[in-house]
Amino acid sequence: MTSATERPEPQTPSTIRSAAIRLIATDLDGTLLRDDKTVSRRTIDALAAAERAGVEVFFVTGRPARWMDVVSDHVHGHGLAICANGAAVVDLHQGGRIIDVRALEREEALAVVAALRTAVPGTSFAVERTGGIHYEPDYPPFQLDPVATIASAEELLSLDAPNAAEPILKLLAFHPTLAPDDFLVTAREAAGVHGSITRSSPTALLEISGLGVSKASTLARCCAERGIGPSEVAAFGDMPNDLEMLSWAGTSYAMANAHPDVLTATSGHTVGNNDDGVAVIIERILAGADLP
Known part of the structure; x- marks a missing residue:
């Protein structure tokens, strides 16, 4: 079994495979x-x-x-x-x-928030925990969650947060005007040492997981x-x-x-x-x- 930070061995996409698909x-x-x-x-x-x-x-x-x-x-x-x-x-x-x-460690999530606030002003955040999502007032959730806590990311990630005992699955970062791929490149340069940053939305919404x-x-x-x-x-x-x-x-x-x-x-x-x-x-x- 690989560790939480170990990357799987990459495979060459063009290589022809003969083994049966399992x-x-x-x-x-x-x-x-x-x-x-x-x-x-x-x-x-x-x-x-x-x-x-x-x-x-x-x-x-x-x-x-x-x-x-x-x-x-x-x-x-x-x-x-x-x-x-x-x-x-x-x-x-x-x-x-x-x-x-x-999980994404709390300290790393806070470091990502600090780095993106500096590098990309206007970014808003959400915190996805095992028990549900919580977000900042300016963050546009895909679905409104009636039990979500709405507060600054720093408050949502504090040790005093109501859901602080629940592991963090990922941090989400949204920017209202940047092109999605530009936001991804900038975020990786600014905060990539603190987490794995990717995107799957057509909007400028990034998803940050633990390193590896x-x-x-x-x-x-x-x-x-x-x-x-x-x-x-x-x-x-x-x-x-x-x-x-x-x-x-x-x-x-x-x-x-x-x-x-x-x-x-x-x-x-x-x-x-x-x-x-x-x-x-x-x-x-x-x-x-x-x-x-």
């Missing part, structure tokens, strides 16, 4: 889910067929556990998901119970526990927070609707999320057909 790792938004956040019948059938064939399916997402209802009815076998960009492993058979946490925590590193840990190597994994994604996972997996696919960096870095491409791109490849894998 595990499918798929992102959700922009990948498995259609734009209306539904799972198509074709995709549901493909996931079920994979599990019947003995191929495990992992949902690997930036979403928190409480937002996994979109796929909870479509889990089979183990029912595990990797959430919050690798910070939590969740059992969907048990109502989204978090069974493993790779990513979809790839947690997936690598889960696979190692099952005796599954990267050459036996097929991965799917569309955004920068998927890049490490797609590079690690022996077989990887960018959706047609993917971010340009993902399309460039990934040797395999499939059709878009609204055209069931994940299902198309799963069907070919199960049929033993040549893969694009």
Whole structure:
């Protein structure tokens, strides 16, 4: 098992893999889910067929556990998901119970806040803990949470905060005017020594996890526990927070609707999320057909 700061050994995306696929790792938004956040019948059938064939399916997402209802009815076998960009492993058979946490340390979260306040004035923050999200007054949450604490990030991260005992899964940083990729570059330069910084939103919203925590590193840990190597994994994604996972997996696919960096870095491409791109490849894998 890798440590919390150890990165999985990178794989060359263009390398041809001959081993049979034993595990499918798929992102959700922009990948498995259609734009209306539904799972198509074709995709549901493909996931079920994979599990019947003995191929495990992992949902690997930036979403928190409480937002996994979109796929909870479509889990089979183990029912595990990797959430919050690798910070939590969740059992969907048990109502989204978090069974493993790779936390962002409080001191590092505070250091990121201080660095971004200086480097990018106008940034607002939210703190995602195991018990839910809490945010600053200027932060625009995707969904209003009636039990969220609304206060400055420094207060939300203080030892006196109401939820201080709950581990921090990730820090979120939003800027109202910066271009998303520019914000990511600036944030990594200013605060990258304190956490792993990525993005999955079309807006200038960044997600900060503990150093070394990513979809790839947690997936690598889960696979190692099952005796599954990267050459036996097929991965799917569309955004920068998927890049490490797609590079690690022996077989990887960018959706047609993917971010340009993902399309460039990934040797395999499939059709878009609204055209069931994940299902198309799963069907070919199960049929033993040549893969694009």
